[in-house]
Structures are given as C-alpha cells and as structure tokens.
Amino acid sequence: MKLFIYNGKVLFIFKQSFEPFYMLNETNVKFNVSKLLEQPFLNSPLVIESHKTLIGANYFSGAQVVRFRLRLNEYDEVFTNQIEGFNDTLKATVPSLIEHHCSMGVRGGFFMRMDEGTLLGHVMEHLAIELQNLAGMNVGFGKTRETKEKGVYNIVIRFFDELAGIYAGKMAVHIINSILTHQPVSLHPIVENLIYIRENRMLGFSTQQIVNEAEQRRIPIQRLDKFNFVQLGTGCYRKVIRATLTQQTSYLAVENTDDKYLTYKMLEEMGIPVPKRILTTAVNDALTFFKNIQKPVVVKPSKGYRGKRVNVHLDAEEKIIKAFFWAQTYDEEVIVQEFVPGNTYRLLVIDGKFAAAVQLIAPFVIGDGQKTIKELIDELNANPLREYGDKGKLSKVEIDDDTLKILDIKGYNLNTILEQGKRLYLKNTGNMRLGGSSIDVTDKVHAYNRFVCERISKLLNLDVTGVDIISEDIAFSLHENQGRVIEINAAPDFRMHINPTIGNPQPVQKLFINMLFPNQTPSKIPHISITGSKGKTFLAKMLENIYSYHGEVVGCINSTGIYVNKQKLRSIDSIDSNNAAIIFKDPTVTFAITETPVESILEYGLGYRYASIGIFLNIEEKEEYYTYDHIRDLEDIAYAKSVVLEEIELDGTAILNADEPLILDAQERIDVSMAYFSLHPESKTVRDLLDKRKTVAIYDNDRIVIYADRERIVPLYLDELPYLPQNKKHYKEALTALCLCLYINGFIELDIRRSIMSIPKDFFQQEI
Incomplete structure (x- = not known):
C-alpha cells in the first residue's frame, strides 16, 4: 500500500503495486528532464496534434501558458455523462479534483459539471492543472476554446515551468485515454515525474521567494539561465542575482569565505571568537593536534559547502584517520579543529543589519532496538511534511556518501539495528536541503551576538551573510558561554528563515529586495x-x-x-x-x-x-x-x-x-x-x-x-x-x-x- 501525501494531507491510497513505465530513474531525471517529454503516452482516441508555449500575456491569458491543439475524434460532442463509467473512474483516480470549483464557484463544482455533462477537452484542462498542483506547482488557470475546425479545441494551461506544463498536458490526455480504453493508469509516477521536473528546473526556494517579492512590487523578472541566475528590473536599473548572491557581492569576499581557514584567521585577528584549529595535509598532524587539546575534534575540507566530507565529535584516533582521508577526497588541505559543544545557530545579516536567526538541527533517527537504520530513515522520510527537494516544510533525507561515511566512522551500516533510545545524526549539518530542521530564534538573540554578526559582514565586505555559531544558548553573549563562530556563508539559504520548521516565519526576502532597490529606487526603465x-x-x-x-x-x-x-x-x-x-x-x-x-x-x-x-x-x-x-x-x-x-x-x-x-x-x-x-x-x-x-x-x-x-x-x-x-x-x-x-x-x-x-x-x- 502507498499513501500519496501532499501538504500534510492523505489525498489518495494506492493499493496496487505499480511500475511507472514512463518514469525515468532519478539519476537520469537530474540530467535529462526534457527526456520526459519524449516518453510514450497514450495519444488515442484523443490526440494532441501540437502544442505551443506563449511566454507572456497573450490572446488567452495575462501570463505564460501552453496551448495544446486537441482533436477529440469520435468523442467530439460526446459529453462526460454519456460515457459509461468515465466520471466514477476519473473521480477515483484523481479525487483531489473535488477542490476545483470551476464555473459553479463551489467545492466540487467541476465534478458537478462532469455529472451534468462536459466535453473531454474541458476535462483535460482541469486534469493538467491538478497534476501540476499535486506536484506543488499551483497554477489554477486554464481555458478550453473551440478552433475553426470542428472537433478540434485549444486547451490552454498556465504553468510555472514550461516542461512541467507540457508534461502535465500530455499526461492529462494519457489519463483520459486510459479511462476511455479501459486500461489501468497510476497517478503516483506522473506526479513524481512532475516533482522531479520541479526540483531540477524551477528556481531554488530562496531565489523563488525573492522573485515572488519582486513580482509583488511589479519589478520585472528575467531568468538568465536554467538555475538561479535572475535579473530583477530592466535596462539601466537592472540588478542581477544568483540565489542570494547579488551583483554587489564582492567576488574577493566570496573567495575568502570559501577558504574556511583563511576566514578563521581573518576573524580571529579582528577579535571574533573562533575554534582552535590547524590546517594540514598530513594525518599525523591531525592526531598530534587531537592529543594536544585533549578533547574531541572536527575534521573538514578547507573548502566546501553543505557539510560535505565534514565529520564532528571525533573522539578516537581511528575515527580521526577515517575522517581525515575522507575529507581529502574533496580537498587536499584539511582543517582539524576543536569540537565546540552546544547548539548550532544561523544568524542572517542583510545590508549590514541583523535580519533573522534560527537554531539548526541535523536530521537524526532514534533507535528502538528492532528496526535497522535504513528502516528508521524510511520511517523518518514517511513524515508527510518531508518532500523531495527544497519546496516543502522539510526535505527528505537522502542516503548519500556522507551519510554512509558517518555510519562507517561510528561502526554502523544501513542494516545495523540501532539500540533502544540511541540518537544517530544522519548528517553533520543542519542544512534544510539535506533534511535538517530549523527553529526561529530571531527574538532571542543577545544584542552582543547581533553586533558580532553585523561586524563580521562588514569586515568581510559581504552584503548578505550567514553566520554559523555554536553556543549553549544564543540568548547569552558569546563571552558568557564560550560560543564560537564556526562558519561564514556568502550565499546563505533563506528557506530556514522564511519557512522554519518551528516558530515565526521571517520575511527576509523583503529586506533583500529593499537592499537592492532602497527607498523606492526605480527598478524599470520607461x-x-x-x-x-x-x-x-x-x-x-x-x-x-x-x-x-x-x-x-x-x-x-x-x-x-x-x-x-x-x-x-x-x-x-x-x-x-x-x-x-x-x-x-x-x-x-x-x-x-x-x-x-x-x-x-x-x-x-x-x-x-x-x-x-x-x-x-x-x-x-x-x-x-x-x-x-x-x-x-x-x-x-x-x-x-x-x-x-x-x-x-x-x-x-x-x-x-x-x-x-x-x-x-x-x-x-x-x-x-x-x-x-x-x-x-x-x-x-x-x-x-x-x-x-x-x-x-x-x-x-x-x-x-x-x-x-x-x-x-x-x-x-x-x-x-x-x-x-x-x-x-x-x-x-x-x-x-x-x-x-x-x-x-x-x-x-x-x-x-x-x-x-x-x-x-x-x-x-x-x-x-
């Protein structure tokens, strides 16, 4: 049995097993999303003759749409209430269509239209919209219009992503044709494919929130590549960003913060508390450092991001040796530093001013003495709040090389049965994209800690800065509880602040736009x-x-x-x-x-x-x-x-x-x-x-x-x-x-x- 869950609600249950015959494997999707459009689909008796993307306001809509030319063939002028079993089968296959009001203006309105009788082109319109909605791309607009040729209709569907819109239209016809020809059809793989398209083609969470805020202010947007390179504004007033990096961000500052050891040195020289550490290419140096400080250590590459190849709380030489050589697979130079006990916090500074703060918690499982680690991870990922990618409240935890190395260093593997009550962290970072969670603590941050972070942003010449701090409690000054600054991020993620797991959302995207266009600065040319x-x-x-x-x-x-x-x-x-x-x-x-x-x-x-x-x-x-x-x-x-x-x-x-x-x-x-x-x-x-x-x-x-x-x-x-x-x-x-x-x-x-x-x-x- 499989549950399909969206936005925390069980929408439908698959009791049958299924093989998604038109679903690419995850590895291929990441690099060949467009191949989905080449996958076979049931294009008969209803036939999509062509489709066309309209990039802006047009004859049909005030925004971008895909226009499908659909031929109904023998189903021209045949209404849904005249097709035996069609309405019941469609309702059972896509029950969430009950949320479509259609022209009736009430919940269940589209189902009422089907029961009264509507043409299959209209059904395609609603299906294509709903498929995108189920994948987290809420479009909510479509039109069905006759052409000059009898039995041929223009079906117009809005989209967030062009390929998602085209794929949703094709799969809508696939579902209708499957019902008409009494063939089994499964919704789950279609929605999963749309989620893969969403995650591999749509803007990342931070960029999308910035774009949404800009659009609310009627600032024009142009996407400059297939990732997060975006232009805000036009002509001489334009501003270019890549995620939370801006054209104002100093290249030298980004280079410096990418070098973690250099960053530590610069901060320490300016009186910022940072961990004791060494930079080395020799594992013996790491072991000597461990013996000298007589406390657990952290081993990580000198350069890197998202906690790659990082291992923490290493309290034995064997663990340090494994972690050291693992870090060297990413960067020959390795930082070995003292492990600082406490909670991990991310403080965000925008335009030199403190903006928000969260406590970050790496994803973990707790043993029950019966389930394997793999089973515990599957159970963790079954949480309806966890979704693929970075668009949901929480992200699913992927079992990647870093997770496997964490297990290896601790003497575990995926088949290990974790003892009762044992907490096992699956990542060495609270990064939400990797399955971490966040708790908003913006109002709890001590004034001195705010001052430290604002000072860091100015010392390093960064317009947007994420400062990672380990402290027993961020409500106390770093002086009081021996807190330490452990990392600086030049392009910090906004998701943890805008959509925290617990606590109040902080609309930091507004501060970001204010920085780019201060005091009602023009954003567009006449x-x-x-x-x-x-x-x-x-x-x-x-x-x-x-x-x-x-x-x-x-x-x-x-x-x-x-x-x-x-x-x-x-x-x-x-x-x-x-x-x-x-x-x-x-x-x-x-x-x-x-x-x-x-x-x-x-x-x-x-x-x-x-x-x-x-x-x-x-x-x-x-x-x-x-x-x-x-x-x-x-x-x-x-x-x-x-x-x-x-x-x-x-x-x-x-x-x-x-x-x-x-x-x-x-x-x-x-x-x-x-x-x-x-x-x-x-x-x-x-x-x-x-x-x-x-x-x-x-x-x-x-x-x-x-x-x-x-x-x-x-x-x-x-x-x-x-x-x-x-x-x-x-x-x-x-x-x-x-x-x-x-x-x-x-x-x-x-x-x-x-x-x-x-x-x-x-x-x-x-x-x-």
Whole structure:
C-alpha cells in the first residue's frame, strides 16, 4: 500500500503495486528532464496534434501558458455523462479534483459539471492543472476554446515551468485515454515525474521567494539561465542575482569565505571568537593536534559547502584517520579543529543589519532496538511534511556518501539495528536541503551576538551573510558561554528563515529586495509599446529620434531591427517576442520603445511584463491574420492587439484611437488611465470624450490640438513642418499619437514642437 501525501494531507491510497513505465530513474531525471517529454503516452482516441508555449500575456491569458491543439475524434460532442463509467473512474483516480470549483464557484463544482455533462477537452484542462498542483506547482488557470475546425479545441494551461506544463498536458490526455480504453493508469509516477521536473528546473526556494517579492512590487523578472541566475528590473536599473548572491557581492569576499581557514584567521585577528584549529595535509598532524587539546575534534575540507566530507565529535584516533582521508577526497588541505559543544545557530545579516536567526538541527533517527537504520530513515522520510527537494516544510533525507561515511566512522551500516533510545545524526549539518530542521530564534538573540554578526559582514565586505555559531544558548553573549563562530556563508539559504520548521516565519526576502532597490529606487526603465495595423514603425522611429535627442540611450525594436543608442544590432524576425529581452537586459539602455505586432501576441505572447504607455494606433483587415485557427474575424484581432493596453503599469497610460469602435471596446478591460486621439474632431465620440474631460489629441486640419481637462494646447502647427508626411491616414494617426504620447510623458507645448522639429528632415522623406 502507498499513501500519496501532499501538504500534510492523505489525498489518495494506492493499493496496487505499480511500475511507472514512463518514469525515468532519478539519476537520469537530474540530467535529462526534457527526456520526459519524449516518453510514450497514450495519444488515442484523443490526440494532441501540437502544442505551443506563449511566454507572456497573450490572446488567452495575462501570463505564460501552453496551448495544446486537441482533436477529440469520435468523442467530439460526446459529453462526460454519456460515457459509461468515465466520471466514477476519473473521480477515483484523481479525487483531489473535488477542490476545483470551476464555473459553479463551489467545492466540487467541476465534478458537478462532469455529472451534468462536459466535453473531454474541458476535462483535460482541469486534469493538467491538478497534476501540476499535486506536484506543488499551483497554477489554477486554464481555458478550453473551440478552433475553426470542428472537433478540434485549444486547451490552454498556465504553468510555472514550461516542461512541467507540457508534461502535465500530455499526461492529462494519457489519463483520459486510459479511462476511455479501459486500461489501468497510476497517478503516483506522473506526479513524481512532475516533482522531479520541479526540483531540477524551477528556481531554488530562496531565489523563488525573492522573485515572488519582486513580482509583488511589479519589478520585472528575467531568468538568465536554467538555475538561479535572475535579473530583477530592466535596462539601466537592472540588478542581477544568483540565489542570494547579488551583483554587489564582492567576488574577493566570496573567495575568502570559501577558504574556511583563511576566514578563521581573518576573524580571529579582528577579535571574533573562533575554534582552535590547524590546517594540514598530513594525518599525523591531525592526531598530534587531537592529543594536544585533549578533547574531541572536527575534521573538514578547507573548502566546501553543505557539510560535505565534514565529520564532528571525533573522539578516537581511528575515527580521526577515517575522517581525515575522507575529507581529502574533496580537498587536499584539511582543517582539524576543536569540537565546540552546544547548539548550532544561523544568524542572517542583510545590508549590514541583523535580519533573522534560527537554531539548526541535523536530521537524526532514534533507535528502538528492532528496526535497522535504513528502516528508521524510511520511517523518518514517511513524515508527510518531508518532500523531495527544497519546496516543502522539510526535505527528505537522502542516503548519500556522507551519510554512509558517518555510519562507517561510528561502526554502523544501513542494516545495523540501532539500540533502544540511541540518537544517530544522519548528517553533520543542519542544512534544510539535506533534511535538517530549523527553529526561529530571531527574538532571542543577545544584542552582543547581533553586533558580532553585523561586524563580521562588514569586515568581510559581504552584503548578505550567514553566520554559523555554536553556543549553549544564543540568548547569552558569546563571552558568557564560550560560543564560537564556526562558519561564514556568502550565499546563505533563506528557506530556514522564511519557512522554519518551528516558530515565526521571517520575511527576509523583503529586506533583500529593499537592499537592492532602497527607498523606492526605480527598478524599470520607461517603456512605450505600440500596436496597430499600420504606422507602428513610423511612430516607433519618431519616438526613438526624439528620446535620443533628449539624451536617453534608447533601446528600440521595430520591423527593421533591434537598435541600441540608434545603432542597429541586427535585423530580426519582427514577430519574435523573445527579441524584447535583448534591450531589457542591456544595462546601458535608459528608455525602451517596442513595436508589438499582433502576430507576436498570437505566436509568442508579449515579450515584456508591463509598459509605461501602450498605444493602439489602428486596425485594418489583413489576410495573414486568419491563418491562426482561433481568429475568426477582425473583432478577434482587436481583442488580441488590446493586450498591449491591458499590460500597463498602474501609473501608466493606454492611448486609444477614438475613431475605431473595435479599439474602444477594449476600454472595459483597461485598469489604468486612458487617453485618446482622433482625426475627426467633430465626431460624436470625440465630443462625448471631451464632455467627460478626457485627454484627447485631435488632428484638426492645419494643427494638432490636445485637450486635457480644462487645458488646451497646440503642440504642432503642421504648416511649420511642410515636409511632414500627411498624405496617408496612418501617418496622421502616428503624428497625433506622437504628440499625445509626449504630452503624457510630461513634455510641455513648446518641448513637443521642438522635439518633433529635431527629427532630421530626411527621416520623413523615407517610406516607412
């Protein structure tokens, strides 16, 4: 019998044995997670014809999704309540679907929909969401939409990790097809595979918490590699981190703290209490040190992390010899130091100030005189709070080489029956990733100990510092109980503080973000995004010229290429949203202008999170729009383009063409300030907007006029610039939108005129 436990609850019980035929072994998963997507799955009678990842806000959703094209075949227009036994089997296979409210708005709502009758595409949507939820990736969003082809549906699933989203979609179809064809299916291996994907591809706990905090503050995020290398912010305001290391962290400081013996020496010279120790490559030196101090010792490599090759409380020469040669398998130079009795504490310092503290406890088992050590470890890992990886309250304890060496030095092996009441530590560190636990003691730390840790961070020039201390009680000064600083961490884990096993969580990720962006320092460069059917490039290049004239280093993406500071980097596929990352990653760029065609929204989603100003220039019929299977008419195109207006900063502005009813339909979906432009000053729409004191720019024969509340300005007299192109409607729209955009960005009347006149005449003579 197997229990599947998630978040401390038994969700379901497997009574049968199972072989996860599509599950890779753990070793392979760690290096070939993507191979999971190549594993066979039951793709009939329902068939996934294709899938596409949309990286940003898109036609279906305001965030990243996978879109599956699903063909129902003979099950088109066949509802779940018409398929004998389907509902009961699915409920028994995935009982946690009862938590899905669906459109009913109540617990069990999705099951109600199934009993009333719903199509299998809708079932796939909910299954793919729930599979990710069960693996600790709570996504909670999906859509099922018809395509233009009968019996084919777009199933849209949100994801935290792209491969997890794709795999969950495929396995959802596998489960449905297994039920339809009366084949056995087991949920457990599918969820385990998703957990492996989560642990091997998603951000680590500390990085994810930092990212979550940044996103709450609407700071843009870009992941720079498949590990924990992340950019916060954009352009010249960007900050780059790797887990809790920042671009401000001194490389020299990290190098120094990696050398444990050098760190001890530096601290001791500055009056910090540290253990007595030696650095040696000879085991005889270790034995001599042990004899001289007449107390147990600790043996560890001079360099290392997470307690690798460390052994503690060695009280016999034979143990010291084994531990010494074990440490040398990691580093030729070995530290032998006095064993300091007491509890292990981790004190965290951020930006030179004490932030939090925990007591760390290494994982252990207690013998009962009957079970082997292996059985006791299995029992320990059966605790529902213990999960794979670092996302849960506790991590499972892996039996690795260090654990086996601990047993060997103590004269044990995995088959040893541990005597009654004997406590055996399985690791020599309380690191939570290795199965340790933490108790929050932030409010108990003695003021002197706080002072010591803050001083250490400044002495070593670290912006984020984890200080490990052994003390009988951290509530007393290190002077009072002979406490010692035993290690310094330049990239300390935040999990133990944010999610302690016992005690109050400490939101240290907030302090981390405060350090990077103090006192409301800007995190993102101004960004203007332009969509429409015609004139986008013309407007984008005018804006590029103007903001460059005013001293900005402009990053511009338009149909002709990617530009930084008016230098063309390369020609591009103008619809690829991934291009936007090039300018937002550039630390020299101070202002961004992006042309955002509807094709990029439909094919990729937006390549950015929010713009400062979004402009919807116009909309016209184009044959190529209808190559997408979910686009039926111009109204669908307007809906897709309006994503540019929906994804705007809270203090930003959406600029709409008031002459286009389909564009004005987007108003109900826009949550920010709106401004309008028109080529028809006498239209009823314009009069209504002016009556409501809206900001409106009007192309009025020989001038462009802007009305804003009670203000009226004329930023441009067209006869002053006879070379301005006015022979085409989209040129007029672009010029009017340009004046309005500059006005919204704080330009006064004269500045707008001078700015437009600064654009070289030959620019306007080009056909754009």
